[in-house]
Amino acid sequence: LTQPVTPDLLVSPSSQDGDLGSECPEDRGNWTGRLDFLLSCIGYCVGLGNVWRFPYRAYTNGGGAFLVPYFIMLAICGIPIFFMELSLGQFSSLGPLAVWKISPLFKGVGMGTILIVSLVAIYYNMIIAYVLFYLFASLTSDLPWQHCGNWWNTDLCLDHHVIKAGNNTLPVNISNTVSPSEEYWSRYVLHIQGSSGIGDPGRIRWNLCLCLLLSWTIVYLCILKGVKSSGKVVYFTATFPYLILVMLLIRGVTLEGAWKGIQFYLTPQFDHLLSSKVWIEAALQIFYSLGVGFGGLLTFASYNTFHQNIYRDTFIVTLGNAITSILAGFAIFSVLGYMSQELGVPVNQVAKAGPGLAFVVYPQAMTMLPLSPFWSFLFFFMLLTLGLDSQFAFMETIVTAVTDEFPYYLRPKKASFSAVICIALFLMGLILTTEGGMYWLVLLDDYSAGFGLMVVVITTCLVVTRVYGMKRFCRDIHMMLGFKPGPYFRACWMVLSPATMMALLVYNIVKYQPSEYGNYRFPTWAEVLGILMGVLSCLMIPMGMVVAVLQEEGTLWEVGVQQASRPAMDWGPSLEENRTGVYVASLAGSQSPKPLMVHMRKYGGITSYENTAIEVDREMEEEDEEESM
Numbered sequence: 001l002t003q004p005v006t007p008d009l010l011v012s013p014s015s016q017d018g019d020l021g022s023e024c025p026e027d028r029g030n031w032t033g034r035l036d037f038l039l040s041c042i043g044y045c046v047g048l049g050n051v052w053r054f055p056y057r058a059y060t061n062g063g064g065a066f067l068v069p070y071f072i073m074l075a076i077c078g079i080p081i082f083f084m085e086l087s088l089g090q091f092s093s094l095g096p097l098a099v100w101k102i103s104p105l106f107k108g109v110g111m112g113t114i115l116i117v118s119l120v121a122i123y124y125n126m127i128i129a130y131v132l133f134y135l136f137a138s139l140t141s142d143l144p145w146q147h148c149g150n151w152w153n154t155d156l157c158l159d160h161h162v163i164k165a166g167n168n169t170l171p172v173n174i175s176n177t178v179s180p181s182e183e184y185w186s187r188y189v190l191h192i193q194g195s196s197g198i199g200d201p202g203r204i205r206w207n208l209c210l211c212l213l214l215s216w217t218i219v220y221l222c223i224l225k226g227v228k229s230s231g232k233v234v235y236f237t238a239t240f241p242y243l244i245l246v247m248l249l250i251r252g253v254t255l256e257g258a259w260k261g262i263q264f265y266l267t268p269q270f271d272h273l274l275s276s277k278v279w280i281e282a283a284l285q286i287f288y289s290l291g292v293g294f295g296g297l298l299t300f301a302s303y304n305t306f307h308q309n310i311y312r313d314t315f316i317v318t319l320g321n322a323i324t325s326i327l328a329g330f331a332i333f334s335v336l337g338y339m340s341q342e343l344g345v346p347v348n349q350v351a352k353a354g355p356g357l358a359f360v361v362y363p364q365a366m367t368m369l370p371l372s373p374f375w376s377f378l379f380f381f382m383l384l385t386l387g388l389d390s391q392f393a394f395m396e397t398i399v400t401a402v403t404d405e406f407p408y409y410l411r412p413k414k415a416s417f418s419a420v421i422c423i424a425l426f427l428m429g430l431i432l433t434t435e436g437g438m439y440w441l442v443l444l445d446d447y448s449a450g451f452g453l454m455v456v457v458i459t460t461c462l463v464v465t466r467v468y469g470m471k472r473f474c475r476d477i478h479m480m481l482g483f484k485p486g487p488y489f490r491a492c493w494m495v496l497s498p499a500t501m502m503a504l505l506v507y508n509i510v511k512y513q514p515s516e517y518g519n520y521r522f523p524t525w526a527e528v529l530g531i532l533m534g535v536l537s538c539l540m541i542p543m544g545m546v547v548a549v550l551q552e553e554g555t556l557w558e559v560g561v562q563q564a565s566r567p568a569m570d571w572g573p574s575l576e577e578n579r580t581g582v583y584v585a586s587l588a589g590s591q592s593p594k595p596l597m598v599h600m601r602k603y604g605g606i607t608s609y610e611n612t613a614i615e616v617d618r619e620m621e622e623e624d625e626e627e628s629m
Contacts, residue, residue: 028093028404028411028574029226030303036231037304038313043238043389044296045321048127048358049289051386055329056353059265061281062272069273069282071322077500078286079318080492081457083485084464085292086310089301091476093574095400096295099302101568104551105561106463108544112456112537113295114401119448119533120294121394122425123441125219126432128387129211130359131380133189136211138376145184146367152187153180160343160368181364189359195436198443198526202435209433216426218388223395224415227303230392237389242324244382245331251375252334261337264347265329280507283500289321293457294449296393299400306578311481332357339365358383395421439517439526446515447530452537454505459541461498467565470494479580480573 031037058066092099097110137144144150148157158177186192195202222233252258272278291297301310333347339361340347352361366376399418403410410417432441464473470490478484515522515530522530548564572583 028303028407029228030305031231032228033231036227036234037300037308038316039234039238040227040231040300040389040393041297041313041317042320043234044300044393045290045317046238046241046324047289047291047386047390048383049285050321050325051328051332051383052354052357054285054289054325055265055332056351056357057281057285058329059333059351061278062269063264064266064268065270065272066278066282067326069279070285073279073283073286073500074318074322076492076496077283078290078292079314080489080497081292081461082290082297082318083311083314083489084461084493085297086301086314087473087477087480088464089298090304090306090308090310091480091573092571093302093306095302095402095404096298096397097401098404099298101571103463103467103565104568105545105548105564106459106467106541107548108541109456109459109463110295110401111544112452112540113293114398115537115540116449116453116456117294117296117394117397118425119444121391121398122429123432123444123448124387124391124394125215125425126212126429126437126441127355128215128384128391129208129433130189130355131383131387132211132215133208134359134363135377135380135384138373138380140373143363143367143372143376144188145181145363146372148180148183150180150184150188153183154178154187157183160364179360179364181367182360184363185359190438191435192438193435195434195439197520198436198439198522200436201431201440204430204433205435205437208437209430212429212433213426215391216422219391219395220419220422222388223392223399223418226399226414227300227396230389230396233392234389237385237392241382241385244378244385245324245327247378248375248382249327249331249334251369252331252338255334255338255369257338257341258334259337260341261333261335261339261347262330264337264351265333276507280504283504285325287454287457287501287504288449289325290318291390291393293453293460294394295397295401299397300393302400306480306573306575307482309481311483332362335362335365339368342368439520439522442515442517443522443526443530444533447533450534451505451508452534454501454508455538455541458498458501458505461493461501465493465498468567479578 096113100107100110156178159180223230366372474484552563573579
């Protein structure tokens with residue numbers, strides 16, 4: 001076999017023998033399969049929130065009527081910002097820190113993103129540890145939360161068999177009783193009675209600690225080789241949840257009383273649409289469900305080839321995510337309808353959101369079914385696969401961001417660096433495995449990705465459209481995809497998306513409520529600590545500005561700020577053959593007068609993308625002539 005010949009124009013001046021110079025950092029790599037990127041994005045976006053947050057949000061905000069603001073907010077906020085993040089990542093082939101070569105003055109936005117993702121990764125893996133705990137507990141013939149009479153149960157415990165028997169003879173007062181599944185969760189799994197509050201974490205629960213260690217080990221093994229390994233794992237973790245979801249849905253709708261739950265879930269209450277709260281809730285659901293602002297989308301797109309059709313992928317992922325949320329609502333509420341009929345109570349008394357649904361209500365419903373350990377195992381296995389691929393994205397974001405900053409030192413040692421990050425985050429998460437760990441988890445969940453994340457997304461939107469320039473950004477997309485974004489995307493990027501995000505931010509601040517867990521109210525110092533978590537990610541932006549300006553020479557405004565806000569010299573496509581117009585010959589060691597010549601030598605002709613490059617060059621020349629006149 002003959003060795004491929006490197007075109008002369010791609011040879012760096014430091015290499016005498018025709019090979020690329022040894023000074024170049026190790027290659028970042030790309031996705032190895034056609035579906036790796038698409039499945040990774042689906043796995044990242046479709047997470048635990050689709051199962052335990054969307055159905056509850058829908059029924060509390062107008063049922064079926066909630067779908068109206070949900071899809072409007074998807075069109076205004078979700079799809080445009082999703083496409084913007086993918087475009088930035090794919091165009092530059094850089095992670096969430098290095099991508100700020102687009103405007104070095106705002107590199108602090110990238111630092112804020114990494115801080116947020118690190119905090120979220122700590123507690124998100126703890127939730128996966130809880131799921132693993134229940135998964136192992138389901139490997140039995142009799143579920144441990146099925147009956148009262150265990151050492152962790154109290155006199156208030158009352159199981160559904162007694163309630164059902166009572167309904168047939170005398171009415172049973174269940175208002176002051178607790179279900180076996182609730183006591184199993186709080187008194188056995190968490191052992192929360194051993195802690196008096198967030199300031200008294202108590203002892204480490206070693207069974208939870210081992211589950212956390214196992215979850216970090218699984219995550220590390222899956223991201224060991226970066227996107228080459230995680231891109232293969234998602235073929236299972238992104239598709240298998242759908243199989244289980246369909247099984248749970250079919251089982252759910254065949255249960256007696258299921259339609260009562262589904263009716264409760266979807267009955268439209270259109271009067272709710274007049275409330276601003278419903279529209280805000282819809283925007284928040286879109287915002288967190290798609291994972292914009294966390295850097296995961298940008299990171300995944302940075303491993304694409306330059307001409308990957310991310311426009312098509314954007315619609316596949318965002319609409320697929322919305323449909324999955326609606327489907328999950330049917331699977332959850334059909335079982336809750338059956339449960340309410342069994343207990344003889346209204347559906348709204350058994351419906352909960354968040355961990356309460358996953359670890360109390362649904363496990364209790366499982367005990368009412370024949371073959372309950374089998375259905376319980378399936379449910380928690382689905383939660384495990386849903387959670388893992390979101391966690392892969394968080395970890396890949398952190399590792400990629402830092403390795404792109406120090407490619408010469410860290411890229412060859414990416415596996416070791418990933419291990420260091422995993423160990424560090426595991427050690428930081430140990431406080432979550434204590435008896436009072438749930439209080440810390442609630443604090444992290446409420447504040448780590450709250451207003452700080454919104455500030456990051458708003459700033460990104462404004463910098464790309466105002467500082468970098470809408471015309472230039474659209475030209476970059478034209479160069480990459482062969483067409484410019486239409487008026488819908490431009491209108492959303494310029495006005496609608498940032499305005500909606502600003503409204504969300506203001507609403508969150510005005511309607512601020514202190515954190516609580518059940519009847520426990522957090523002390524003032526814990527609230528302050530939580531607010532500082534959010535503020536710190538915002539403070540990264542002005543801190544980054546100060547550093548960027550100090551690195552520039554000259555006076556503060558005329559040279560410092562203006563120079564730091566312009567794109568760096570090496571901003572643009574990572575491969576020289578994709579650089580055209582203003583991006584020609586701006587890579588270190590570049591000798592190429594026209595990347596188009598490289599393409600023609602490489603492929604023996606001009607493709608549609610080269611025609612696009614010629615068009616973009618012509619547009620740039622015309623614009624330069626207009627400016628000079």
